[in-house]
Amino acid sequence: MMELFNSTTLRMDETMRTLFISDLDGTLLSHNATLTKRSANILKDLMGQGLLFTAATARSIASVKYILKDLELTLPIVLMNGVCIYDPVKKDYISVETFTREDSRILISIIEENNLKGFMYTVNNGILSTYYEELSNSSLNKFYHERVIRYKKIFTRVDSFSELVNEPIIYFTLMDYRENLEHIYQIVKELPNINSVFYKDNYEKDMWYLEVLSKNASKYHAVQFLRSYLDVDTIVGFGDNQNDIALFDACDKSYAVENAINDLKQRADGVIGRNTEDAVAIWLKQNNSLFERRK
DSSP states (O other): OOOBOOTTSOOOOTTSOEEEEEOIIIIIOOGGGOOOHHHHHHHHHHHHTTOEEEEBOSSOHHHHHHHTTTTOOOSOEEEGGGTEEEETTTTEEEEEOOOOHHHHHHHHHHHHHTTOOEEEEEEETTEEEEEESOOOSHHHHHHHHHHHHHHOOOEEEOSOGGGGTTSOEEEEEEEEEHHHHHHHHHHHTTSTTEEEEEEEOSSSTTEEEEEEEETTOSHHHHHHHHHHHTTOSEEEEEEOSGGGHHHHHHSSEEEEOTTSOHHHHHHSSEEOOOGGGTHHHHHHHHTGGGGSSOO
């Protein structure tokens, strides 16, 4: 049952190690995919006191390292909805989930037969590469140019994704109107080795994302990996969108921002303020006394 958060909602043994994980777009970040100075300052202060904090996002490290540069995170970051887990200290991936070659072939066939466009990602020897065929709508154009101009991300144009079917493919991002993607989502989600997430874009009106990844890749699996890897007792998550359902399922406690979709609010243990009001950082600051002995 959803409830508005108050200080009695959460009581944890102060000797427990608690990890806090926040989604980025629509949750921790404000407008224009930015971390405000207030949120950055609050989080840096709390992490200096010992707060265990990281992020779980659909983004790749190319934009995350820029967006969160002021935080100087030391804990592993969940990327691309759980496909990759990245160690910002070692500057390397500690976990990557790839498609089988046969699944790559099937997915590329579905994409090409339905004349869909988007981005395909590979990780080879620790290097992330991003490919595209053409930028056929406004969302694809915006996605591409924002990352090239703002984050200096490198994209490679190919005539066809099928040229890369033998590469270690990890992820597809398709962007289009809901009616153009929904039937593909229904097809893809029935594939036995595939996981997918279908959700509305936070920034472009009427545009939707279809993220396609391995069945072993999700925010759920990534959070469970971190639970063991970091030896934490309790995990608290924050989110706003469809792709955070898996995050909430993996957490011991979960909080949706006020601007979250209703489905996520109903699953949450509580609802906090809006992402544009630094809600995650303020919640952590106000409740820091509950987690003073977490080292």
